[in-house]
Amino acid sequence: MSIDLGFRGVVGKLYPAARLQAGKPLTQAAAEIIINVRPKHVLIVTGFRVLPTMVQETDGPPGALILARTLMDLGAEVLLAIEEESYSILRSGLDEVGIKCRIVPLPVNVDLTNYSRSFFDEYAIDLLIFVEKAGSNDVGVYHNMLGVDVTRYHAKVEALLYEAQRRGCSVIAIGDGGNEVGFGLIRKAVELFVPRGRSCGCPCRRGIASSSKADLVIVSSASNIGCYAVSCAISILEGKPWPHNRDLEVRLLRAMIDAGAIDGMTGKGEMKVDGIPVEVTASIVDLLGHITKGSTGILKP
Numbered sequence: 001m002s003i004d005l006g007f008r009g010v011v012g013k014l015y016p017a018a019r020l021q022a023g024k025p026l027t028q029a030a031a032e033i034i035i036n037v038r039p040k041h042v043l044i045v046t047g048f049r050v051l052p053t054m055v056q057e058t059d060g061p062p063g064a065l066i067l068a069r070t071l072m073d074l075g076a077e078v079l080l081a082i083e084e085e086s087y088s089i090l091r092s093g094l095d096e097v098g099i100k101c102r103i104v105p106l107p108v109n110v111d112l113t114n115y116s117r118s119f120f121d122e123y124a125i126d127l128l129i130f131v132e133k134a135g136s137n138d139v140g141v142y143h144n145m146l147g148v149d150v151t152r153y154h155a156k157v158e159a160l161l162y163e164a165q166r167r168g169c170s171v172i173a174i175g176d177g178g179n180e181v182g183f184g185l186i187r188k189a190v191e192l193f194v195p196r197g198r199s200c201g202c203p204c205r206r207g208i209a210s211s212s213k214a215d216l217v218i219v220s221s222a223s224n225i226g227c228y229a230v231s232c233a234i235s236i237l238e239g240k241p242w243p244h245n246r247d248l249e250v251r252l253l254r255a256m257i258d259a260g261a262i263d264g265m266t267g268k269g270e271m272k273v274d275g276i277p278v279e280v281t282a283s284i285v286d287l288l289g290h291i292t293k294g295s296t297g298i299l300k301p
């Protein structure tokens with residue numbers, strides 16, 4: 001997941017910062033948290049709307065769905081959340097992955113503090129995962145990677161993170177650019193290495209570096225691939241079959257695009273994730289599937 005498949009020059013610099021924080025390989029760290037918690041009720045939050053039309057990008061939902069399937073195979077009940085405008089895009093992937101779980105549509109531009117409190121009360125969430133989720137900087141502004149202010153298009157989900165931490169619930173953040181929720185954990189590296197990390201160029205006059213801190217950040221060349229790698233690590237440690245494959249990768253992306261998703265790099269409804277062609281992401285899926293199969297056999301008692 002740390003191969004720079006999108007040629008952005010970021011993953012090779014942010015991954016070591018996150019690994020230093022975790023003290024071990026990131027996929028292993030994530031899988032160990034998840035297996036130790038044995039979560040009963042997981043909330044996975046995704047959603048990044050991109051230029052030029054400000055609709056949901058192809059990176060995020062596929063990863064969130066594969067991770068959801070993996071956690072459901074562990075016996076967890078999973079809730080997914082995304083901006084209400086992007087609901088149908090995430091919904092379109094559920095049948096492909098073969099799972100039934102509730103999708104919570106999040107309103108934009110609403111303070112979610114009270115909502116988060118009652119949400120955690122109602123669903124007894126014991127693990128919170130952010131996947132490619134737009135996050136705000138220290139003055140509350142959300143940016144895309146070019147430094148454009150995209151605040152009014154995104155749900156203010158930091159409230160969910162703060163509520164989780166108030167309750168001692170683990171928070172994992174998966175991202176690729178440093179402007180995602182939770183990436184404040186490696187903020188110095190983001191400010192140092194990510195273009196516009198320290199200086200966005202928008203009127204807020206800060207940087208795109210996110211300020212909220214997850215307990216663990218997973219840095220990947222694309223967030224979907226980060227999710228697949230974490231899912232793969234869980235399958236290996238649990239000795240379970242991995243619930244993803246090349247055909248599903250292609251079908252999933254097709255379903256998202258048919259529902260309106262666009263590639264975050266080109267801004268077009270094409271079979272790409274962060275500019276990476278589906279043939280390449282599908283090959284990564286093949287590779288992970290191969291590793292999982294072999295390792296599952298080795299680990300079998």
Ligand SMILES: [Zn+2]
Pocket residue numbers: 141143147149200201202203204205206207
């Ligand atoms: Zn700004």
